[in-house]
Amino acid sequence: MIGLEPVATPGAPLARRNPVAKLAAGLIFSFVLVASLDPVAPAVAIAVELALLPLFGIRYRVLARRAWPLLAGAVGILVTLLLFAADRSGPVLWTAGPLLVTSGVLVTALGLVLRMLAVALPGVIVFATTDPTDLADALVQNAKAPARFAIGALAAFRLVPLLGQEWQMLTMARRARGVDAGRNPLARLRLFVATAFALLVGAIRRGTRLAVAMDARGFDAGTPRTVARRQVFRPADWLLVAGAAALAGGALAVSVALGTFRPLIG
Amino acid sequence: MASVRLVGFGWRHAGRRAWAVRGVDLRIDHGERVLLLGPSGAGKSTLLAALAGLLPADSGEQEGTVEIDGLDPAKARERVGTVFQDPQSQLVMARCGDDVAFGLENRGVPGDEIWPRVDEALRRVGFPYPRDRPTAALSGGEQQRLALAGVLALRPGLLLLDEPTANLDPAGAELVRGAVAGALDPDTTLVLVEHRVADALPLVDRVVVLTPGGGVRADGPPATVFAAHGAALAAEGVWVPGHPTGSRPATGPPAAGLLTADRLGLPPRLAPTDLTVRAGEALAVLGPNGAGKSTLALLLGGLLRPGVGRLTGTAALADGDARTPPHRWRAPALAGRIGSVFQDPEHQFVTRTVRDELALGPRRTGRPEAAVRATVDGLLDRLRLTRLAGANPYTLSGGEARRLSVATALATAPRLLICDEPTFGQDRRTWGELVDLFADLRDAGHGVVTVTHDRDFVAALADRTVTLHPAREQP
Numbered sequence: 001m002i003g004l005e006p007v008a009t010p011g012a013p014l015a016r017r018n019p020v021a022k023l024a025a026g027l028i029f030s031f032v033l034v035a036s037l038d039p040v041a042p043a044v045a046i047a048v049e050l051a052l053l054p055l056f057g058i059r060y061r062v063l064a065r066r067a068w069p070l071l072a073g074a075v076g077i078l079v080t081l082l083l084f085a086a087d088r089s090g091p092v093l094w095t096a097g098p099l100l101v102t103s104g105v106l107v108t109a110l111g112l113v114l115r116m117l118a119v120a121l122p123g124v125i126v127f128a129t130t131d132p133t134d135l136a137d138a139l140v141q142n143a144k145a146p147a148r149f150a151i152g153a154l155a156a157f158r159l160v161p162l163l164g165q166e167w168q169m170l171t172m173a174r175r176a177r178g179v180d181a182g183r184n185p186l187a188r189l190r191l192f193v194a195t196a197f198a199l200l201v202g203a204i205r206r207g208t209r210l211a212v213a214m215d216a217r218g219f220d221a222g223t224p225r226t227v228a229r230r231q232v233f234r235p236a237d238w239l240l241v242a243g244a245a246a247l248a249g250g251a252l253a254v255s256v257a258l259g260t261f262r263p264l265i266g
Numbered sequence: 267m268a269s270v271r272l273v274g275f276g277w278r279h280a281g282r283r284a285w286a287v288r289g290v291d292l293r294i295d296h297g298e299r300v301l302l303l304g305p306s307g308a309g310k311s312t313l314l315a316a317l318a319g320l321l322p323a324d325s326g327e328q329e330g331t332v333e334i335d336g337l338d339p340a341k342a343r344e345r346v347g348t349v350f351q352d353p354q355s356q357l358v359m360a361r362c363g364d365d366v367a368f369g370l371e372n373r374g375v376p377g378d379e380i381w382p383r384v385d386e387a388l389r390r391v392g393f394p395y396p397r398d399r400p401t402a403a404l405s406g407g408e409q410q411r412l413a414l415a416g417v418l419a420l421r422p423g424l425l426l427l428d429e430p431t432a433n434l435d436p437a438g439a440e441l442v443r444g445a446v447a448g449a450l451d452p453d454t455t456l457v458l459v460e461h462r463v464a465d466a467l468p469l470v471d472r473v474v475v476l477t478p479g480g481g482v483r484a485d486g487p488p489a490t491v492f493a494a495h496g497a498a499l500a501a502e503g504v505w506v507p508g509h510p511t512g513s514r515p516a517t518g519p520p521a522a523g524l525l526t527a528d529r530l531g532l533p534p535r536l537a538p539t540d541l542t543v544r545a546g547e548a549l550a551v552l553g554p555n556g557a558g559k560s561t562l563a564l565l566l567g568g569l570l571r572p573g574v575g576r577l578t579g580t581a582a583l584a585d586g587d588a589r590t591p592p593h594r595w596r597a598p599a600l601a602g603r604i605g606s607v608f609q610d611p612e613h614q615f616v617t618r619t620v621r622d623e624l625a626l627g628p629r630r631t632g633r634p635e636a637a638v639r640a641t642v643d644g645l646l647d648r649l650r651l652t653r654l655a656g657a658n659p660y661t662l663s664g665g666e667a668r669r670l671s672v673a674t675a676l677a678t679a680p681r682l683l684i685c686d687e688p689t690f691g692q693d694r695r696t697w698g699e700l701v702d703l704f705a706d707l708r709d710a711g712h713g714v715v716t717v718t719h720d721r722d723f724v725a726a727l728a729d730r731t732v733t734l735h736p737a738r739e740q741p
Contacts, residue, residue: 133360151368155358161402162354166613172569173614178601178630178678194616201660202612206355213356216318216348217416218372228367228380 007066008129012057014240015129019138021237022130025244026122032248033118037262039111041255042118048247049121056129067124074113081109111262122244132157138231148220155210159203166202170195268345268423268455270294270317274330277312277321286312288329289481292474296423299456301466301488304476305502306665306693310459313476314428317457319343334424344373347422349430351691353409357416362388362404363397366416373420387419388412391445405555407438411445418449425450427458431465432664432691435555435719439465461693464507475499503665503695511698513726514705520547520729524583524682524713525566525592529575536561538575541732543682545582548704548714550724553734559717560609562734563686566715567606568592579603583681602631605675607685611667615659620651620670623659627678645673649699665696672703682713689720701726 008015014022033045053063064071082101090104136154139145174180174195181187215221255261276288287309294300302310315321316332319339334342350356359365366384375383384397391411395404404412410430417425427446431439439462446469450456460466473491475484484491492499492506500509524543531538536558543549543566551559564570565577571593581588583603587595592604608614617623624645628638646652649669654662659670668688675683683704689697704714704727718724724731 131360133364151358154360158358158360158402159355169608169610169613172564173606173608174616175569175597176567176601176604176606176608177614177616177674178598178627179616180597182596198616205612205660209350209352209355210358212320213348213350213413214358214368216320216343216350217358217369217420218343219358219368221343221372223372223374225371226374226377226380228364228371228377228384230377 007058007062009057012055012129014052014055015057017240018142018231018233018237019126019130019135020142020231021233021240022126023135024241026126028241029122029244029248030119032245032252033115035264036252036255037111037115037264038255038260039107039114040258040260041251042111042114044251044254045118045248046114046121048251049118049125053125056125058125058128063124063128066128067121070117070120070124074117077116078109078113081105081112085109133229134231137227137229138233141227141231142233147225151219152214155214156207159206159210162206163199163203167195167199170198170202268335268342269296270424270455270457271333271336272313272330275313275316275332276329277309277316277326278329279312279326280324282326285309285329285479286326287316287476288479290330290476292482292485294455294457297452297455298472299450299470300458301463301470301473302457302459302476303463303473303499303504304483305478305499305504305695306663308476308478310476311428314348314426314457314459317424318346318348318426320348344420345423346426347417347420347424348426348428349410349413349417351429351432353406353413353433356413357401357409360400360402361397362393362395362399362401362412365401365412366419369416369420383419387415390418390449391415392448405438406434407441410434410438410442414442414445414449422454424455424457427456427460429459429461429691432461436721437555443469461691462505464505467507500694503693505694511694511701511722511726514701516547516729517709518546520544521711522582523580526578526580527566527575528578530562530565530572530577531575532558532561532565532570532573536565536573537735539732539734541566543713543715545681545713546708546711547729548708548716548727550728550731551715551717551734552719552724552731554736556736557734558736559734560686563606563684563715563717565593567604567684568595568600569606598630598632601627601678601680603680603682605678605680605683607671607675607683607688609686609690611671612660614671614674618658619655620657620659620662621646621655623670623674624677627674631678641677641679645677649673649703664691665693668692668696669699672700676707680712682715683707684715684717686717687719688716689718689723697723 033042053060082105083099085105085108088100088102088105090102092100092102093106094101132154136150139150140147179191181191272290272292275290276285278285290313302313304310317334317339319342332339334345357365358368363384366387367380370380370383391414393411393415401409401412431442434442443465458466458470467488471487473486473488474482475491475495477483484495496506496509500506522545524545527539527541529538529540539562551562553559565572577591579588579592587599592600615623617626621642624642625638628641646655651666651670651673654666662670672688688700701723708714
């Protein structure tokens with residue numbers, strides 16, 4: 001599972017930018033890259049992302065540890081495509097028994113995998129450098145998101161780690177009651193669904209209690225809310241957003257200049 | 267400063283036939299400190315919710331009037347602060363200081379006044395950590411202290427405490443009571459609901475006793491109220507001071523061993539432990555928070571795989587399975603040998619009605635239907651649940667849910683019963699019933715293991731105690 005808690009050095013120049021600015025920059029960067037199917041633009045983008053990493057205060061080793069499921073997924077997709085893709089055009093690069101790797105297959109597979117990494121990395125970087133509380137504050141103060149939504153989601157988010165413990169408890173409690181599935185896959189599925197339902201019921205009950213407690217402390221009672229932690233959107237934050245757009249555009253331009261650009265539409 | 271006035275007040279939750287509370291006439295003046303008492307089901311929590319303005323008009327039916335400073339409670343919510351029972355579900359933010367600030371933000375307190383008021387509130391409850399301490403790193407008692415600070419920061423005229431220590435161990439409960447005692451000032455009116463009267467008395471100067479469906483039965487200074495109604499209240503389940511509980515020592519020596527733990531442990535939660543569990547003996551497992559008591563209960567219950575060491579069931583317990591460790595037994599076989607009762611009864615409920623809940627275990631272990639019915643009826647009767655046979659387990663009160671969770675573990679007639687904090691938050695009546703039930707089981711030759719902080723329970727029941735110590739901190 002990809003962790004969500006921040007791991008960056010807090011003082012790094014880009015890590016301490018406004019969370020909304022980081023989120024916007026990440027989204028723009030990702031969306032621009034979706035526009036092309038070639039491997040060059042995402043490769044350039046990944047190079048840019050990795051080059052900027054020190055400015056976000058993230059060590060490469062820490063990123064690798066956090067993003068390994070992503071890397072494992074990418075390798076898996078690459079291998080699958082090389083083995084099974086229908087398109088076998090272009091000169092043959094390598095052959096071993098029934099396995100036939102052509103340049104066409106390689107380009108398509110690399111394009112897809114690199115695109116996936118290039119699109120996902122900004123998200124990983126944003127969440128690795130952003131405290132959830134700061135993000136909720138900035139969403140309310142700088143992006144004019146309703147506090148009911150942002151703070152409510154934040155409070156719910158805090159309960160997520162409890163779900164893992166709860167699942168383990170429910171599973172053990174069922175075993176203690178004489179309920180197990182043995183080797184029967186259908187019984188296993190039924191038990192899984194029943195446990196998931198109990199988890200959901202428990203989560204709703206806890207959420208309701210939390211909502212009452214928030215109510216009792218005046219949340220969403222109609223009084224205009226003030227803020228204890230001020231989030232400011234500075235010119236540097238605009239620069240970050242503009243920089244992200246420019247760099248993503250640059251990656252596309254390199255691809256066009258090299259003649260590898262293959263638009264998603266058309 | 268706030269005063270409370272109730273005239274003929276009653277409330278019935280939507281969809282219920284019975285009134286949760288009815289016919290209450292009560293006046294509480296500025297600065298009074300009131301302990302609200304009554305047996306389970308007298309409507310104490312409903313009354314508190316009414317004062318807090320947390321009973322929306324569309325969620326039930328109201329009779330009579332309730333006023334805070336002459337206002338409808340829904341309009342007086344700024345004057346009232348409430349601390350609830352469950353620490354987990356009243357903290358909102360990830361950092362302690364932010365959580366205290368949450369209420370101040372909601373009330374629209376100007377930004378530059380917030381942090382001084384947060385610091386003041388944290389100081390008033392004696393909070394020992396800096397503002398950026400993660401709320402997830404706090405113990406239950408510390409979380410309740412923080413919740414109290416979050417309420418006090420709003421400077422309520424009326425402070426409502428709904429059993430704030432019921433889910434806590436004795437050390438945590440002491441932390442919270444100390445914080446309440448230190449934080450009260452002459453300007454704050456207090457209404458407290460608490461089972462454990464002796465612990466609450468130092469905080470209050472007046473006791474109000476509710477009767478289920480019958481308004482206020484007694485009202486006055488604690489000494490007067492307990493002199494007149496103490497015995498009756500104790501019989502109804504209130505923990506009145508000066509009414510000792512009975513004790514049930516074993517009638518015979520322990521019999522055969524059931525389980526043997528040999529350097530059994532699960533680092534870092536539980537250090538390796540040696541232990542023998544015997545039939546005909548009530549064993550109590552004691553120790554501070556973090557010593558791994560609950561982990562030991564799960565290991566002994568065959569629910570967790572041991573990290574180190576071994577757990578062996580003797581032939582007396584395990585029949586042909588004695589060479590297989592309990593965590594690898596099939597669930598129906600396990601349930602027929604070892605019954606486990608969890609700390610939170612709701613974790614254990616699997617079906618839709620109380621009756622099905624009791625029938626589940628015997629059916630899984632392959633009893634004939636007639637025997638299942640006889641077992642279920644016997645348990646319903648013995649644990650005063652017959653009236654609730656068709657009810658959904660999730661709608662039961664705390665005492666009823668506890669009795670049901672114990673009954674479900676007994677339904678398969680296991681040779682060994684393992685309970686994690688069975689008496690947490692229970693009233694005196696359920697408490698006494700649990701002592702008798704466990705003592706009867708032991709005297710009938712069953713083994714009983716309880717993990718507990720409850721010293722009275724240990725004194726009343728346990729034949730032997732084992733004290734765990736925290737596993738050494740990993741460097």
